[in-house]
Amino acid sequence: MGDFRAIVIEQETEGGRILAHTAEVRQLSDAFLMAGEVTVAVEFSDLNYKDGLAIAGRPGVARVSPLIPGIDLVGVVESSEDPRWRPGDRVVLNGDGIGESHHGGLAERARVRGDALVRVPDTLLNEQAAAIGTAGFTAMLAVLALERTGVDPEEVRESGSSVLVTGAAGGVGSVAVSLLAKLGYPVTASTGRPVEHGGYLTDLGAAAIIDRAELSDPGRPLQTQRWAGAIDSVGSHTLANVLAQTRYGGTVAACGLAQGADLPATVMPFILRGVTLTGINSVEAPPALRETAWRRLGTDLDEEALAAMTRFIPLAEAIPAADDILAGRLHGRTVVDVRA
Numbered sequence: 001m002g003d004f005r006a007i008v009i010e011q012e013t014e015g016g017r018i019l020a021h022t023a024e025v026r027q028l029s030d031a032f033l034m035a036g037e038v039t040v041a042v043e044f045s046d047l048n049y050k051d052g053l054a055i056a057g058r059p060g061v062a063r064v065s066p067l068i069p070g071i072d073l074v075g076v077v078e079s080s081e082d083p084r085w086r087p088g089d090r091v092v093l094n095g096d097g098i099g100e101s102h103h104g105g106l107a108e109r110a111r112v113r114g115d116a117l118v119r120v121p122d123t124l125l126n127e128q129a130a131a132i133g134t135a136g137f138t139a140m141l142a143v144l145a146l147e148r149t150g151v152d153p154e155e156v157r158e159s160g161s162s163v164l165v166t167g168a169a170g171g172v173g174s175v176a177v178s179l180l181a182k183l184g185y186p187v188t189a190s191t192g193r194p195v196e197h198g199g200y201l202t203d204l205g206a207a208a209i210i211d212r213a214e215l216s217d218p219g220r221p222l223q224t225q226r227w228a229g230a231i232d233s234v235g236s237h238t239l240a241n242v243l244a245q246t247r248y249g250g251t252v253a254a255c256g257l258a259q260g261a262d263l264p265a266t267v268m269p270f271i272l273r274g275v276t277l278t279g280i281n282s283v284e285a286p287p288a289l290r291e292t293a294w295r296r297l298g299t300d301l302d303e304e305a306l307a308a309m310t311r312f313i314p315l316a317e318a319i320p321a322a323d324d325i326l327a328g329r330l331h332g333r334t335v336v337d338v339r340a
């Protein structure tokens with residue numbers, strides 16, 4: 001097989017501190033790839049907050065150097081030592097350590113574990129699977145968690161309540177809003193950009209928009225009951241307030257830490273209102289759960305909404321776009337066409 005292009009980040013560290021960091025597009029040979037049973041001709045990757053951190057040289061994501069970043073990839077199997085996968089199969093991989101400790105998707109070729117791959121559903125194009133990416137996969141895992149704990153669209157509608165999505169204009173948030181709306185849940189979207197992106201979120205299916213400032217400061221342990229459930233990408237005081245505002249028996253799925261990794265809350269919502277707090281980890285999701293989530297993504301996500309939240313960039317542009325996602329200048333999903 002011939003050479004291929006990839007983004008490579010290289011860093012010098014000392015005691016966890018990054019002393020020097022570079023990110024550039026390089027021409028590589030197969031010898032650069034790590035061990036894995038399946039070689040994939042990558043077509044698309046995409047940009048998540050984590051990729052922004054890795055490419056920009058912030059700590060916590062890249063665990064080896066040099067590293068090809070990119071926690072997602074979508075493409076076609078070139079060769080396989082795993083009998084489940086054959087040349088020509090369309091595959092998607094989210095997490096499982098790629099773009100962190102194993103070379104990732106921001107490359108024209110990847111060698112990965114057969115166990116972590118999922119077949120792209122027949123109903124989705126490869127670029128749509130990349131538009132969904134880890135963000136959409138995570139949003140689907142959160143929706144599955146709400147369903148598992150009995151948050152039912154009809155009951156939510158009848159109660160006059162809604163499901164809250166925080167960080168709504170971001171990647172996880174945008175997919176969560178559109179998935180929930182398509183499934184019939186009334187959705188309230190919390191965003192720091194209500195003027196700029198209120199119309200965008202309404203088009204994705206949000207019935208109401210609130211300013212994230214309503215949730216971001218310290219609040220009382222129990223507040224007026226507003227939400228039948230919530231999908232939270234924000235953490236910190238926001239998550240604590242969301243828990244304090246969740247109705248009796250509701251579920252909050254914690255996905256992210258855009259405001260902070262702390263959780264300054266009390267046990268009151270749990271012991272007085274029977275609220276469930278459930279954690280979402282997309283990176284280590286087991287194969288059966290990956291299959292279920294992707295099957296549902298193939299049927300439950302509105303195609304037009306997905307197109308409306310997606311923009312495409314070529315490989316080299318993923319480097320400057322890293323700063324944009326970290327600075328909160330992007331919204332929705334950014335797909336990287338690694339062949340462009």
Ligand SMILES: NC(=O)c1ccc[n+]([C@@H]2O[C@H](COP(=O)([O-])OP(=O)(O)OC[C@H]3O[C@@H](n4cnc5c(N)ncnc54)[C@H](OP(=O)(O)O)[C@@H]3O)[C@@H](O)[C@H]2O)c1
Nearest residue numbers: 049138167168169170171172191192256257258259281282
């Ligand atoms: N658990 C998992 O497996 C998993 C998977 C994927 C992502 N994540 C995490 O989920 C979070 C979102 O990821 P993403 O890829 O969707 O990132 P993203 O596209 O950058 O979206 C994050 C959104 O959070 C909001 N936000 C940013 N800073 C904030 C602050 N200081 N206070 C309150 N809200 C803030 C913004 O939404 P508005 O502009 O609408 O306010 C922003 O668009 C990240 O923390 C990421 O690490 C976790």
